[in-house]
Amino acid sequence: MPAPLILYSTNSWIAFAVSERFFKKRHWVWCSPFFRPSDTHAAGMPPSAIPGEIYDRLHDDVIRGDRHSGWIAKNKAGLIKGAECKERDGVISASQKAEIISAVTNAEVRDFRPLLYVMPYQRVKRWTKEVPTNERAHPLSIEFIIESLPRQTFDVVEVRR
């Protein structure tokens, strides 16, 4: 496969804000070369690996004010797990981790509204890691992880409001 032009990632507003304030404007992203893949590629990609699908589902749950959304619960769990890792890595202190967990636990549905990160591949490729097959949402899907993406390397868009 040729190098992608653009990488896309959907994240919640609260994930963005927490990374900006607590993680020195460095962002952990799981991204894909497709916003919404063509039919051919889509066959191998589950919704949880498609930024456009994640965006739609998170957006719909936020609009509905769905307090029991599985997508929001998963996002909340991911943020708490992320705070634990950042403390372990020495990026934040124990009290900062507690601040993050306190904020995330008390966050409202609206705080999980989706944001789309758009990254020119050439600009971020040095930080990209291909997701190992056994950790991908589907063995044939194409996924990348960037563990510490500087804010100045990507654009953030709210597609619908």
Added chain:
Amino acid sequence: MFDALLTATSGAVAGAVSRALTELFETYRSGKRTLDEIRDEVGHSKISMPEHETAATLAVGILEEIEATKGKALSALTDRERRQISRALTRILETKAAKEPLYDKKAGAQILEELRAEYPPMAAAS
């Protein structure tokens, strides 16, 4: 199994909840993914950190508990049942987080207010 969540670290619990929810999405999507397949994948995955291993084990435990409680395969759960499970898992996560040393609900609310003011809505595209 949910008892095991009470003694695990918050990170492991968060990891377990996240993994369990992901598997629930995937079983629903595929309509045929089984608990045995999930067990098999977890058993064969290369996990280097003990906490991640605990999280994966707890996730399988959560899914086993769900199947046993509901008396049906994960892929046969209804949308309503999945929402109930999501609510239960969120509660576990929040209860666990609230027991963290230094956890402060009031401070959390204040930080949220500051973040909302600091990072207002982005430019929209259509």
